[in-house]
Amino acid sequence: MFARILKNGTFHDVVGYVTRQFHNPKEYTPDTWRIIGSENIFTSDYAKMVQSFEAIHGFMPGKENPAGHISISFDNADAPRLTDEFMAQLAKEYMEGMGIKNTQYLIVRHLETEHPHFHIVYNRVNLNGKAVNERNNFRRSDRVVKAIKDKYGLTYSPLKQKYEDRIPVFKDRISQAIYGCKSWDEFSRRLACAGIEVKFHDDHNTGKHVGVKFTDGDIMVNGSKIDRAFTYRRLNNLFEFNRRQGQQRSDHAPTRPKVTVEYTPTQKPSLVEDVIEATAGAIGNLFTLGPGFDPEEQAFQNAIKKEEAKRKRKSRKI
Numbered sequence: 014m015f016a017r018i019l020k021n022g023t024f025h026d027v028v029g030y031v032t033r034q035f036h037n038p039k040e041y042t043p044d045t046w047r048i049i050g051s052e053n054i055f056t057s058d059y060a061k062m063v064q065s066f067e068a069i070h071g072f073m074p075g076k077e078n079p080a081g082h083i084s085i086s087f088d089n090a091d092a093p094r095l096t097d098e099f100m101a102q103l104a105k106e107y108m109e110g111m112g113i114k115n116t117q118y119l120i121v122r123h124l125e126t127e128h129p130h131f132h133i134v135y136n137r138v139n140l141n142g143k144a145v146n147e148r149n150n151f152r153r154s155d156r157v158v159k160a161i162k163d164k165y166g167l168t169y170s171p172l173k174q175k176y177e178d179r180i181p182v183f184k185d186r187i188s189q190a191i192y193g194c195k196s197w198d199e200f201s202r203r204l205a206c207a208g209i210e211v212k213f214h215d216d217h218n219t220g221k222h223v224g225v226k227f228t229d230g231d232i233m234v235n236g237s238k239i240d241r242a243f244t245y246r247r248l249n250n251l252f253e254f255n256r257r258q259g260q261q262r263s264d265h266a267p268t269r270p271k272v273t274v275e276y277t278p279t280q281k282p283s284l285v286e287d288v289i290e291a292t293a294g295a296i297g298n299l300f301t302l303g304p305g306f307d308p309e310e311q312a313f314q315n316a317i318k319k320e321e322a323k324r325k326r327k328s329r330k331i
Contacts, residue, residue, distance in 0.1 A: 014167045016085045016154050021078035024066040031121040031132040050101035050120035072142030079137045086130035088168035095129045110157035112146050115139045195256045
């Protein structure tokens, strides 16, 4: 099962396409298509189907291209199971998962192609006169299709399975490569080491990059298909932000003072100094020399004390 969200258009064009109004009637005969489901639509003929859609569109006439269009195809291995009833059920579950509710729809099965498939045409204006919520419809479609395939055991196509298996790997490697990255060149070098090449889509007129793709040599995936954060614009903005942050940190970094360390070799102590140091340690540092100690002043004070002691002794004898 594979869903393609096609370009929106007018009901005249989209309904005309799915009901083969604009095809060669000799090749696309009435037995090459049939309506297998509808809601609030007169299906007797093409004109009444278009009028039914346009009536509700009148609640919001400013809504451009009001006809939503989705094609859902299946692997040939599932063909024996794909009755009209089962296809209609799958279409309703798909629309429910996509949030296409409370609106008109038409389900048309085509029979002339190799792969079984059907088309859903729905009104992008609901029965309350409000727009159908189609936000993130591509990502949501992938999740809904996977859930339906798993629920009913429908076949995964080999290519689709390969993409679904690889995309998480791409996402993990890209997420690691963008950390702190400041340029596309740096980003490309990092990814190349992880086995992924970066390719750009350029504008035809300006030649400027407008999109980005990633390939491992086997498959190629748009950045937006991996994650909306990996579009060219968002990655470019991230790299620019990282550059500015790095520049601001550089401009505001404090200037470190230059420190000059001069090395003065210590002289080997003499034998006398060694003896004095050892002796001082042996007697327990009886003398503590303060920072203001002056040897000459101390000698002078000692001499005065001796003179006073002599006078005291003489006075006692008398």
